[in-house]
Amino acid sequence: MRRIRVFDATLRDGEQAPGNAMSPEQKLALALKLEEIGVDVVETGYPGSSPSDFKATQLIAQSLTRAGFATFNRCSREDIRLSMEAAGDDPRHQVQVCCTGSDIHLRHKRGITRAEGLREIDDSVRFARSLGAVDINLAVEDASRGEHDWIRALVGTAVEAGATAVTLADTTGFAVPQEFGELIATVRACVSDDIVLATHCHDDLGLSLANALAGLAAGADEVQATLAGIGERSGNTPLEELAALLSYKSAELGMDTGLRTELLDEAYVMLADAIALDRPRNKAVFGTNSFATQAGIHQAAMLQNPVTYEFIKPESFGRRRSLLVGRHSGRSILRHLLAQLSVPADDDLVGRLYQEYIADRPGGECDELDVLRDRLASRLGVTPATGAGA
Structure with missing residues (x-):
């Protein structure tokens, strides 16, 4: 070498x-x-x-x-x-x-x-x-x-x-x-x-x-x-x-x-x-979005294995992966969060949450996963830390 x-x-x-x-x-x-x-x-x-x-x-x-x-x-x-x-x-x-x-x-x-x-x-x-x-x-x-x-x-x-x-x-x-x-x-x-x-x-x-x-x-x-x-x-x-x-x-x-x-x-x-240098959104390696996505198609695959849409590993450069929830996200991310809360993800619930937290969201707004998880926990009456009922 x-x-x-x-x-x-x-x-x-x-x-x-x-x-x-x-x-x-x-x-x-x-x-x-x-x-x-x-x-x-x-x-x-x-x-x-x-x-x-x-x-x-x-x-x-x-x-x-x-x-x-x-x-x-x-x-x-x-x-x-x-x-x-x-x-x-x-x-x-x-x-x-x-x-x-x-x-x-x-x-x-x-x-x-x-x-x-x-x-x-x-x-x-x-x-x-x-x-x-x-x-x-x-x-x-x-x-x-x-x-x-x-x-x-x-x-x-x-x-x-x-x-x-x-x-x-x-x-x-x-x-x-x-x-x-x-x-x-x-x-x-x-x-x-x-x-x-x-x-x-x-x-x-x-x-x-x-x-x-x-x-x-x-x-x-x-x-x-x-x-x-x-x-x-x-x-x-x-x-x-x-x-x-x-x-x-x-x-x-x-x-x-x-x-x-x-x-x-x-x-x-x-x-x-x-x-006083602002971090740009789309700069390679250092960009705000270098290791972030809100696209539902990408997120569904990355929840199975990040390698699907992530060639460069964020931890290799002192960064972290960020899956954001916004208007372009899909139902997969909701199912993932419900599983973290130990809440059964039936299609009716997922559909209602999708309409409430994704479909009706203004285009420029996004949530970190932990923020949305806490909002879902409050909405469903469960405790995020244990998944137990409220």
Whole structure:
């Protein structure tokens, strides 16, 4: 089984999106939880951008005991100096150096030539090494829109200067899986196996996870992901979806992450509390309805065996199954509740209760099973705890 490395970017790319700001202390708490979950690298932030990110980096670097920690930097000696000052020359400190991967960015963002782009990479990587950095990651921004010969030139320059890892970013969510896989394969073919190759995919076309998977199939070693997929614009590869995919499809794909998936929802709750993030209804793994149903056809089967409509087990992700009673529920759920109350479920009673509690219910209202069970118990004059008559 191939072990896939996980680089968590929640505290940097995730945080830099509007509305997601966190204090250094909140970042530290999340970093410790992510380490407990088992991620390989926690990105602390961008120390050169603010005193808050500098402090968060210091706290995280001093507190993590197993996971690596990464800092984000432009091709700037000052950025790199501040990152080294904040996180030190610990071998677990990965210095990310962000370079310009497309002619679009060279021309319209940076206003520099390709030759100048190569020179600043060489200088930045060598400067980081001179300060004691031993793990240096060339993060190629907008790599998916860059010409492959240019991407190879960037990577070759960085590796020759001492880079130990390369991240290829689909910064605008531009790529489809075939395109991104071909990009990864191009770079994998021109670097040695000891160079860690990572994906960093955005979700503008809803393909961040699919592109990351294509990258892994093409030879990437690591995926950069964020909790709940938070990040610039539509976000990044969601950590929980990656973990679910490589956990439940590990045999077919020959890959796994080794993450403690049962702790992921705890991390999500911490993140949601920190940035006031509402839990969406239909989000994979973390959604309110991810493990909930009110449809009678589904419920009738799930009462026999949850596997009928539940491929991912909720307890695997710190969640619980929820069968809700609403306008689309059926008689099976009533029979189930009556059995719990030790009340004979004759057709006439079930029909009357169905009309009263399901058929006449407004469409948007639902009850948890225990709530409806208590209401039925009161209506029928029985005690829920024992099933005895009132």
